[in-house]
Amino acid sequence: xxxxxxxxxxxxxxxxxxxxxxxxxxxxxxxxxxxxxxxxxxxxxxxxxxxxxxxxxxxxxxxxxxxxxxxxxxxxxxxxxxxxxxxxxxxxxxxxxxxxxxxxxxxxxxxxxxxxxxxxxxxxxxxxxxxxxxxxxxxxxxxxxxxxxxxxxxxxxxx
Amino acid sequence: xxxxxxxxxxxxxxxxxxxxxxxxxxxxxxxxxxxxxxxxxxxxxxxxxxxxxxxxxxxxxxxxxxxxxxxxxxxxxxxxxxxxxxxxxxxxxxxxxxxxxxxxxxxxxxxxxxxxxxxxxxxxxxxxxxxxxxxxxxxxxxxxxxxxxxxxxxxxxxxxxxxxxxxxxxxxxxxxxxxxxxxxxxxxxxxxxxxxxxxxxxxxxxxxxxxxxxxxxxxxxxxxxxxxxxxxxxxxxxxxxxxxxxxxxxxxxxxxxxxxxxxxxxxxxxxxxxxxxxxxxxxxxxxxxxxxxxxxxxxxxxxxxxxxxxxxxxxxxxxxxxxxxxxxxxxxxxxxxxxxxxxxxxxxxxxxxxxxxxxxxxxxxxxxxxxxxxxxxxxxxxxxxxxxxxxxxxxxxxxxxxxxxxxxxxxxxxx
Numbered sequence: 001x002x003x004x005x006x007x008x009x010x011x012x013x014x015x016x017x018x019x020x021x022x023x024x025x026x027x028x029x030x031x032x033x034x035x036x037x038x039x040x041x042x043x044x045x046x047x048x049x050x051x052x053x054x055x056x057x058x059x060x061x062x063x064x065x066x067x068x069x070x071x072x073x074x075x076x077x078x079x080x081x082x083x084x085x086x087x088x089x090x091x092x093x094x095x096x097x098x099x100x101x102x103x104x105x106x107x108x109x110x111x112x113x114x115x116x117x118x119x120x121x122x123x124x125x126x127x128x129x130x131x132x133x134x135x136x137x138x139x140x141x142x143x144x145x146x147x148x149x150x151x152x153x154x155x156x157x158x159x
Numbered sequence: 160x161x162x163x164x165x166x167x168x169x170x171x172x173x174x175x176x177x178x179x180x181x182x183x184x185x186x187x188x189x190x191x192x193x194x195x196x197x198x199x200x201x202x203x204x205x206x207x208x209x210x211x212x213x214x215x216x217x218x219x220x221x222x223x224x225x226x227x228x229x230x231x232x233x234x235x236x237x238x239x240x241x242x243x244x245x246x247x248x249x250x251x252x253x254x255x256x257x258x259x260x261x262x263x264x265x266x267x268x269x270x271x272x273x274x275x276x277x278x279x280x281x282x283x284x285x286x287x288x289x290x291x292x293x294x295x296x297x298x299x300x301x302x303x304x305x306x307x308x309x310x311x312x313x314x315x316x317x318x319x320x321x322x323x324x325x326x327x328x329x330x331x332x333x334x335x336x337x338x339x340x341x342x343x344x345x346x347x348x349x350x351x352x353x354x355x356x357x358x359x360x361x362x363x364x365x366x367x368x369x370x371x372x373x374x375x376x377x378x379x380x381x382x383x384x385x386x387x388x389x390x391x392x393x394x395x396x397x398x399x400x401x402x403x404x405x406x407x408x409x410x411x412x413x414x415x416x417x418x419x420x421x422x423x424x425x426x427x428x429x430x431x432x433x434x435x436x437x438x439x440x441x442x443x444x445x446x447x448x449x450x451x452x453x454x455x456x457x458x459x460x461x462x463x464x465x466x467x468x469x470x471x472x473x474x475x476x477x478x479x480x481x482x483x484x485x486x487x488x489x490x491x492x493x494x495x496x497x498x499x500x501x502x503x504x505x506x507x508x509x510x511x512x513x514x515x516x517x518x519x520x521x522x523x524x525x526x527x528x529x530x531x532x533x534x535x536x537x538x539x540x541x542x543x544x545x546x547x548x549x550x551x552x553x554x555x556x557x558x559x560x561x562x563x564x565x566x567x568x569x570x571x572x573x574x
Binding site for chain 1: 186289290292296302435442486487489520521528543
């Protein structure tokens with residue numbers, strides 16, 4: 001069985017633990033981390049906005065790109081260590097939600113953590129990227145709470 | 160008429176070159192010949208060009224000193240140490256980290272200028288957030304935003320401030336006093352909007368991977384920066400150009416770095432960005448030619464007179480719009496003569512407009528934005544909709560609230 005775990009800062013341990021708890025340490029475990037191109041592009045833009053400074057050698061987005069690659073490596077190291085067994089690592093760059101959907105093709109299960117409003121049950125508990133991935137995933141999805149799930153009392157009263 | 164058209168055309172060439180940056184050539188490559196042409200063709204009298212250069216030279220020297228000071232502080236490890244301090248103070252809490260990033264970025268921008276925040280602080284903040292296992296986006300965006308809206312406080316915080324400071328006739332102390340409230344207001348409004356906008360990103364805690372490294376603040380660099388700041392106050396009181404305080408601060412750290420061989424003369428000159436300084440001088444001459452040939456009176460009619468709240472708001476809005484067309488540097492050069500004639504209150508309102516306005520786009524202006532869109536059309540263009548939305552949400556309220564604060568300051572401290 002092929003299991004794909006989407007590693008996101010803050011919420012990934014819940015995904016890794018879910019894989020372990022359900023015994024899905026199956027044949028093939030993959031960890032995916034997507035570097036957000038938007039952050040680097042925004043910093044490159046801020047530097048370009050400094051009119052007249054020329055010299056791309058000082059462009060901070062290059063330092064950011066290097067740093068974000070090592071950050072991705074470290075996150076996947078930590079995830080693999082928590083998983084307790086070797087896993088295939090995928091580091092992608094671009095639009096987060098689309099990269100995750102593309103990587104989920106042909107996978108038996110994709111494990112995703114909620115990343116929105118975690119204080120109550122409901123659709124808002126999914127952030128923008130997670131919403132897209134859940135809606136567009138070409139495979140079964142296991143959606144986990146990164147912390148203890150809110151109680152059923154947090155449901156809105158029926159209209 | 161011919162002189163009017165030719166100088167406007169030359170200004171467009173200079174600005175166009177600076178936006179397009181063909182082959183990565185320095186912007187001065189187009190600006191210096193253009194300045195030579197406007198003088199040679201008589202569009203601006205050589206004596207006027209000289210007086211413009213004389214007026215701008217101390218500003219440019221001041222800027223060079225600050226740029227070198229910031230680079231030397233980085234060499235001393237100041238920025239990495241600040242990253243470690245913010246990481247420790249945040250205790251892994253994303254909201255506390257954002258608060259710390261706001262404080263540090265606003266202070267660095269104010270004291271060591273926006274260049275220091277964009278070039279030196281932003282990468283450190285990214286690494287700091289990531290090493291805490293937190294999403295870096297809100298914190299990195301806070302840096303890019305505060306590089307603009309956090310640059311209101313001191314004349315050294317932004318090149319636009321140095322230009323306006325020279326034109327306003329205010330002392331360093333008076334400028335700072337007037338802009339303290341607008342600066343606090345701008346940073347405060349940005350903070351509130353960031354908290355709401357990134358509510359979800361900030362809601363997820365840390366995964367606790369990695370301990371923040373323990374780095375002590377480089378004492379010498381901190382002391383020199385503090386002394387430089389004190390020097391600004393003292394020179395202001397003594398009626399001496401505060402650029403000397405900046406030069407002294409940079410000189411002390413430079414000598415230390417040269418002795419310890421952590422810097423070379425070449426690296427110091429490179430930190431001073433000579434082509435950039437030449438570009439500013441040449442741009443000043445070309446803008447002067449455009450002004451002398453009719454644009455000056457046209458702008459004079461556009462700039463509202465008086466320091467009533469509606470007039471200040473209108474001036475700031477006009478400046479913000481103009482800054483977004485090409486860039487805030489030409490915008491402030493074009494607006495300053497008319498604003499200076501209308502009084503220091505109007506000059507400071509222009510400043511709020513040109514400093515806060517560039518946050519509307521992530522690259523500081525529509526011209527640069529469009530050009531970058533064309534450049535990246537064939538690649539997988541990153542999705543910057545979120546950043547643009549953040550700009551659209553923050554700029555109008557920050558503008559209004561900081562102009563309101565300026566109006567209160569003017570009432571309180573006169574001007």
